[in-house]
Amino acid sequence: MASKASAANAKKDGEEKVKGTKVAKPAKGNKPNALQQPLQPSDALAEIVGKEKLARGEVVSKVWEYIKTNKLQNPKDGREILADDKLREVFGKDKVTMFEMNKHLAQHLK
Numbered sequence: 001m002a003s004k005a006s007a008a009n010a011k012k013d014g015e016e017k018v019k020g021t022k023v024a025k026p027a028k029g030n031k032p033n034a035l036q037q038p039l040q041p042s043d044a045l046a047e048i049v050g051k052e053k054l055a056r057g058e059v060v061s062k063v064w065e066y067i068k069t070n071k072l073q074n075p076k077d078g079r080e081i082l083a084d085d086k087l088r089e090v091f092g093k094d095k096v097t098m099f100e101m102n103k104h105l106a107q108h109l110k
Contacts, residue, residue, distance in 0.1 A: 044089040045108035059105060 031037075038053035049062040067073060067081055074080035079098050083091050091104045 039109040042090075042108040042110075044086070045105070047086050048090070056105075056109065059109065060102065063101070063105065 035056050038055055039059070040053050041049055041051070041059065045059070048066050049059050054062070067087075070084060072082050072084060072087065074082055074095070080095055081087070081091075081098060081101060082095050083093065088094065090108055091101070096104060
């Protein structure tokens with residue numbers, strides 16, 4: 001019960017309690033962080049995610065949706081993505097790991 005009281009006190013102070021640490025809330029009117037900024041995809045990436053501006057997280061989600069829909073994950077190693085013609089234009093090679101994917105996507109977002 002004591003944790004509920006301390007959490008209520010933390011909320012009154014404009015802070016949230018997260019695993020024993022206090023995190024200050026961002027002030028109203030602050031611009032979105034880097035993951036929330038709408039970015040324009042390149043023509044190659046737009047073939048997969050569409051031409052409208054999207055946040056990085058939305059781009060990654062749409063690329064994963066495309067990968068899963070077209071069954072482009074290596075069945076022997078799920079961390080590896082086997083590029084089709086559209087993804088090859090974005091990645092610049094035939095296969096990438098899911099950890100490399102974000103590096104390649106970043107080059108196609110402005």
